[in-house]
Amino acid sequence: MLDERKLAVLRAIVEDYVSTNEPVGSKALAERHNLGVSPATVRNDMAALEEQGYIQQPHTSAGRVPTDKGYRLFVDRLSHVKPLSAAERRAIETFLAGAVDLDEIVMRTVRLLAQLTRQVAVVQYPSLTRSAVRHVEIVPLAERRVMLVLITNTGRVEQRVIELPETVADDRIAHLRAVLNACLDGCGLSSVPETVAELPDRLPVEDRPVAATILSVLLETLVERHEEKIVFAGAANLAAADFSVGLREVLEALEEQVVLMRLLGETDNLPGLTVRIGSENPYTGLRGTSIVAAGYGAGDKELARLGVLGPTRMDYPVTMGAVRAVARYVGQILAGS
Amino acid sequence: MLDERKLAVLRAIVEDYVSTNEPVGSKALAERHNLGVSPATVRNDMAALEEQGYIQQPHTSAGRVPTDKGYRLFVDRLSHVKPLSAAERRAIETFLAGAVDLDEIVMRTVRLLAQLTRQVAVVQYPSLTRSAVRHVEIVPLAERRVMLVLITNTGRVEQRVIELPETVADDRIAHLRAVLNACLDGCGLSSVPETVAELPDRLPVEDRPVAATILSVLLETLVERHEEKIVFAGAANLAAADFSVGLREVLEALEEQVVLMRLLGETDNLPGLTVRIGSENPYTGLRGTSIVAAGYGAGDKELARLGVLGPTRMDYPVTMGAVRAVARYVGQILAGS
DNA sequence: TCTGGCACTCCATGTTCCCGAGTGCCAAGT
DNA sequence: ACTTGGCACTCGGGAACATGGAGTGCCAGA
Numbered sequence: 001m002l003d004e005r006k007l008a009v010l011r012a013i014v015e016d017y018v019s020t021n022e023p024v025g026s027k028a029l030a031e032r033h034n035l036g037v038s039p040a041t042v043r044n045d046m047a048a049l050e051e052q053g054y055i056q057q058p059h060t061s062a063g064r065v066p067t068d069k070g071y072r073l074f075v076d077r078l079s080h081v082k083p084l085s086a087a088e089r090r091a092i093e094t095f096l097a098g099a100v101d102l103d104e105i106v107m108r109t110v111r112l113l114a115q116l117t118r119q120v121a122v123v124q125y126p127s128l129t130r131s132a133v134r135h136v137e138i139v140p141l142a143e144r145r146v147m148l149v150l151i152t153n154t155g156r157v158e159q160r161v162i163e164l165p166e167t168v169a170d171d172r173i174a175h176l177r178a179v180l181n182a183c184l185d186g187c188g189l190s191s192v193p194e195t196v197a198e199l200p201d202r203l204p205v206e207d208r209p210v211a212a213t214i215l216s217v218l219l220e221t222l223v224e225r226h227e228e229k230i231v232f233a234g235a236a237n238l239a240a241a242d243f244s245v246g247l248r249e250v251l252e253a254l255e256e257q258v259v260l261m262r263l264l265g266e267t268d269n270l271p272g273l274t275v276r277i278g279s280e281n282p283y284t285g286l287r288g289t290s291i292v293a294a295g296y297g298a299g300d301k302e303l304a305r306l307g308v309l310g311p312t313r314m315d316y317p318v319t320m321g322a323v324r325a326v327a328r329y330v331g332q333i334l335a336g337s
Numbered sequence: 338m339l340d341e342r343k344l345a346v347l348r349a350i351v352e353d354y355v356s357t358n359e360p361v362g363s364k365a366l367a368e369r370h371n372l373g374v375s376p377a378t379v380r381n382d383m384a385a386l387e388e389q390g391y392i393q394q395p396h397t398s399a400g401r402v403p404t405d406k407g408y409r410l411f412v413d414r415l416s417h418v419k420p421l422s423a424a425e426r427r428a429i430e431t432f433l434a435g436a437v438d439l440d441e442i443v444m445r446t447v448r449l450l451a452q453l454t455r456q457v458a459v460v461q462y463p464s465l466t467r468s469a470v471r472h473v474e475i476v477p478l479a480e481r482r483v484m485l486v487l488i489t490n491t492g493r494v495e496q497r498v499i500e501l502p503e504t505v506a507d508d509r510i511a512h513l514r515a516v517l518n519a520c521l522d523g524c525g526l527s528s529v530p531e532t533v534a535e536l537p538d539r540l541p542v543e544d545r546p547v548a549a550t551i552l553s554v555l556l557e558t559l560v561e562r563h564e565e566k567i568v569f570a571g572a573a574n575l576a577a578a579d580f581s582v583g584l585r586e587v588l589e590a591l592e593e594q595v596v597l598m599r600l601l602g603e604t605d606n607l608p609g610l611t612v613r614i615g616s617e618n619p620y621t622g623l624r625g626t627s628i629v630a631a632g633y634g635a636g637d638k639e640l641a642r643l644g645v646l647g648p649t650r651m652d653y654p655v656t657m658g659a660v661r662a663v664a665r666y667v668g669q670i671l672a673g674s
Numbered sequence: 675t676c677t678g679g680c681a682c683t684c685c686a687t688g689t690t691c692c693c694g695a696g697t698g699c700c701a702a703g704t
Numbered sequence: 705a706c707t708t709g710g711c712a713c714t715c716g717g718g719a720a721c722a723t724g725g726a727g728t729g730c731c732a733g734a
Contacts, residue, residue, distance in 0.1 A: 025727050038677050043728070061683045061727050100558075101496055139472040139488060147488060151476060151496070157486065159438055159494050221437075235572055236588035247584075251573035362696050377708055380697070398696050398714045 002052070008035060009045045010054055011078040014066050018315050023063030068278035068312060071290070075275050075316050082317040084325045088116065092329050099333070102126070102155040106231060109306065109330050114234025116322045119241075119310035120254065122293075124264055125229040126154040126303040126334065128222065133184045133192065138177045138214065143167050148217055152189065154303060154334065162217050165209050176211060179203065193219055228304065230260050241311050249285030254309075259283050264293050264305040272327075273320055278312040288312055292319050296327040298335035306330070339389070345372060346382045347391055348415040351403050355652050360400030405615040405649060408627070412612050412653050419654040421662045425453065429666050436670070439463070439492040443568060446643065446667050451571025453659045456578075456647035457591065459630075461601055462566040463491040463640040463671065465559065470521045470529065475514045475551065480504050485554055489526065491640060491671065499554050502546050513548060516540065530556055565641065567597050578648050586622030591646075596620050601630050601642040609664075610657055615649040625649055629656050633664040635672035643667070 012033040016024040026039040026046060035042065046064055049055045054070035057063065066074065084092075095112055099105040106123050113121035137149040144167055150158045179199070187195050196215055200208045232254050238247060253259045262282060267274045276291045286309075293307030308323055349370040353361040363376040363383060372379065383401055386392045391407035394400065403411065421429075432449055436442040443460050450458035474486040481504055487495045516536070524532050533552055537545045569591050575584060590596045599619060604611045613628045623646075630644030645660055 023727090027727075039727095040677055040679090041675085044676085047729080057728085059684065062685075063727065101498070134478060135476040135484070137474050137476065137486065139474065141471060147472070149474065149486060149488070149494065151484060151486070155496075155498070157494060157496050159488070159492075161438070161492070233592060236585055236592060239585040239588055248573055248576040251576055255570060255573060360696090364696080375708055376696095377710095378706080381707085384698080394697085396715065399716075400696065 002048075005035070005037070006045045006048060007073075007078060008033075009042060010049055010066070010070060011074060013046075013049075013055060013064055014070065014074045014078070017065055018313055021313065023058055023065050025063040028063075066313075068280060071277045071312060071316070072280070075277070075320075079317045081273070081324060082321040084116075084321055088322075089325065092116075092326060096329055096333050102157070105155075105330065105333060109326060110231050110233040113306065113308060113322065113326050114237065116326065117308045117310070117319050118234075119237050119308045119314065119319070120232055120234045120250075121306070121308050122230065122232045122254075122260055122264060123306040124261070124304040125231075126152075126156060126297070127228055128152065128156065128158070128189055130189070130297075130301060130303055131156065132186055132188045134186075136177065136180045136184055136218075138173050138180070140168075140170055140173055146173065146214070148214060148221070150218070150221065154298065158221055160217050160221055162214060165213055168210050172207060172210070176203075176207065176214070189222060192222060228261065230257055230264070232260070232309075237310075246285065246288055250289060250309075253283055253285050263291050263309070264307055267293075267295070267305075273324055274307075275316065275320070290314055290316075292316070292323050294323050294327040296331045296334070298331060303334070339385075342372070342374070343382045343385060344410075344415060345370075346379060347386055347403070347407060348411060350383075350386075350392055350401055351407065351411045351415070354402055355650055358650065360395055360402050362400035365400075403650075405617060408614045408649060408653070409617070412614070412657075416654045418610070418661060419658040421453075421658055425659075426662065429453075429663060433666055433670050439494075442492075442667065442670060446663060447568050447570040450643065450645060450659065450663050451574065453663065454645045454647070454656050455571075456574050456645045456651065456656070457569055457571045457587075458643070458645050459567065459569045459591075459597055459601060460643040461598070461641040462568075463489075463493060463634070464565055465489065465493065465495075465526055467526070467634075467638060467640055468493065469523055469525045471523075473514065473517045473521055473555075475510050475517070477505075477507055477510055483510065483551070485551060485558070487555070487558065491635065495558055497554050497558055499551060502550055505547050509544060509547075513540075513544065513551070526559060529559060565598065567594055567601070569597070569646075574647075583622065583625055587626060587646075590620055590622050600628050600646070601644055604630075604632070610661055611644075612653065612657065627651055627653075629653070629660050631660050631664040633668045633671070635668060640671070 009029070012029055012035070013024050016029065016032065026042040030037065030039045030042050046055065050057070050064065053067055054073060055064040056067050058065060092112060096105065096108055099108050106125055110121045110123040113123070131152040131154040133150065134153045135151040137151070139147040139149065141147055141161070144164045146162050146164060148160045148162055183195060183199060184192065196218070199215065200211045203211055235251065235254065238250060263276070272294050274293045278290060279287055281291060288311060289309055290312045291307055291309050293305055295302035295305050297303035306323070306327055308319055310319065346366065349366055349372070350361050353366065353369065363379040366372070367374065367376045367379050383392065387394070387401065390404055391410060392401040393404050395402060429449060433442065433445055436445050443462055447458045447460040450460070468489040468491040470487065471490045472488040474488070476484040476486065478484055478498065481501045483499050483501060485497045485499055520532060520536060521529065533555070536552065537548045540548055572588065572591065575587060600613070603613070609631050611630045615627060616624055618628060625648060626646055627649045628644055628646050630642055632639035632642050634640035643660070643664055645656055647656065
């Protein structure tokens with residue numbers, strides 16, 4: 001059905017089209033990649049490939065262009081992830097190492113990835129759900145107002161201002177803090193609700209209303225922040241690519257947290273790297289774009305995802321290499337801090 | 338030099354050009370705005386306006402287009418800030434009121450502003466410099482590692498992980514925290530360095546190295562975070578405007594924190610609202626764009642700035658109204674929380 | 675099964691042409 | 705001293721048309 005040479009032809013078409021952005025014809029193909037056959041033969045192969053939907057001509061009498069199906073075959077069977085150069089690795093390492101807190105890690109990561117791939121990079125904040133409590137802090141702000149600060153083992157910090165039902169002395173607050181920490185320290189966020197459930201019963205009666213208020217805010221925070229934060233960078237790279245068509249839609253998608261989440265979220269069979277090509281992805285505005293994504297995390301459990309979005313016509317091996325490498329390094333940094 | 342009618346003509350040109358995006362000719366002008374004179378007269382006035390650099394023709398035998406100087410005159414003398422409708426005000430209020438922490442306030446503000454003006458909105462986080470310490474927290478993470486959390490009265494939270502030079506018992510940490518808070522509470526961030534200077538001397542000798550480490554990180558945080566965080570939203574609106582030319586540059590500028598900071602930062606004579614039109618702004622990539630900015634803050638002191646960036650050909654009265662209104666509401670929210 | 679040849683298609687590019695919107699200027703009117 | 709109508713002129717942009725070249729499909733021969 002698809003012999004060795006036809007696959008070689010497809011590979012050549014993808015590579016040429018990616019680098020030139022112009023439909024590639026049989027003659028140029030036979031010359032540039034030494035396939036050892038004549039243009040006429042290549043034409044026959046092309047006809048077969050087109051027959052099966054791997055390539056396509058924009059107009060009669062134009063060269064061929066890969067279809068989404070063609071890219072898919074290329075990614076799955078005809079290419080290998082291209083590792084980064086040593087220099088690039090060093091650059092990543094030093095750039096990420098300079099970050100002082102989670103915000104900055106994420107910020108640097110997204111920029112790094114955008115620059116490395118010359119495309120739009122998307123990074124999700126480490127999931128609250130899968131991390132654990134490191135410390136809970138209750139800070140008195142005013143007579144009846146405190147700030148609740150929740151610090152997770154991934155370095156994430158959530159804060160909330162709480163209005164209390166009554167005036168509370170600082171030492172009672174301090175006690176409450178101690179109790180809370182004793183019982184929550186190291187507790188997985190997902191199990192916080194049950195852990196905390198009968199906690200008010202163990203407190204003096206007069207402290208219960210206050211405790212209840214604080215706990216309800218705490219639980220609320222966990223629920224609301226369930227949805228993850230997500231950031232992107234490198235929008236300028238979109239304009240640089242010849243994205244004149246549909247740029248609007250792409251930018252809109254990028255500003256829709258929900259869409260971004262879904263794009264990054266859905267994984268597929270490949271271990272680690274997910275590639276979603278053009279029409280494969282769920283959002284119609286992104287018909288002409290592909291997503292290369294990977295999970296990252298400290299240790300082996302995946303805490304969040306990051307990836308790159310670009311035209312279907314992208315250099316998949318290189319992009320995949322960059323995404324994989326960055327995901328690994330971020331994981332290391334996260335584990336180390 | 339510029340009599341009443343010539344000014345009216347200029348105003349009419351700006352308004353028409355803003356709404357149609359096409360060079361406006363004498364005939365259409367005389368008809369649409371009832372100026373009470375003939376096209377020929379309008380032509381004479383136009384010639385005078387062009388003579389003085391307020392308008393310009395793209396080509397001979399085309400209509401006129403306002404120059405930056407023309408827009409400037411329009412903004413300064415020919416237009417009034419247009420207040421928002423009651424419905425819009427309510428929308429702002431309810432939308433902003435739902436925010437639970439500073440991050441979310443800023444996020445919502447920037448989106449709101451982008452949606453309201455259909456342009457790119459830029460919002461700076463409240464300045465660290467001009468706010469005061471509300472609480473300092475030192476959280477033990479591991480034997481020789483603590484997290485320093487700094488909470489300001491603007492609701493901003495900064496955190497840093499610190500490696501200590503030696504193992505420190507929790508009660509010593511607690512003591513240190515108490516001392517720190519006692520001495521820093523309410524202290525303006527800019528005066529933290531001097532306040533903290535002789536603090537180690539008042540501690541037991543064995544605590545001094547640890548205290549020094551922590552304090553140095555604290556000071557470092559203040560310095561590094563001196564530069565403000567800044568976010569933008571609404572990039573899709575750029576694509577919607579006919580920004581085909583220079584879109585690349587604009588997007589690049591938006592991703593350059595430094596450039597953004599400068600754009601927002603420089604104020605001018607007008608109380609509150611700053612308008613910088615096309616070539617007036619310092620960055621060459623933004624030759625075709627204008628910035629409308631305003632300061633905001635809790636109470637009267639300005640904590641940070643926010644604004645909108647769009648094509649020079651924008652509806653200034655409406656945009657200015659939106660920016661001013663949003664700035665005020667954010668101030669209120671900030672003061673109330 | 676591959677190859678060279680050949681007729682055909684059609685896009686991209688360049689040229690020409692023409693229309694119309696808009697201008698500048700001038701002479702006449704108020 | 706302005707304002708106005710008239711008029712010749714300019715120039716951009718779109719339509720119509722020509723052309724060259726890259727690329728294709730197909731076929732007959734090796």
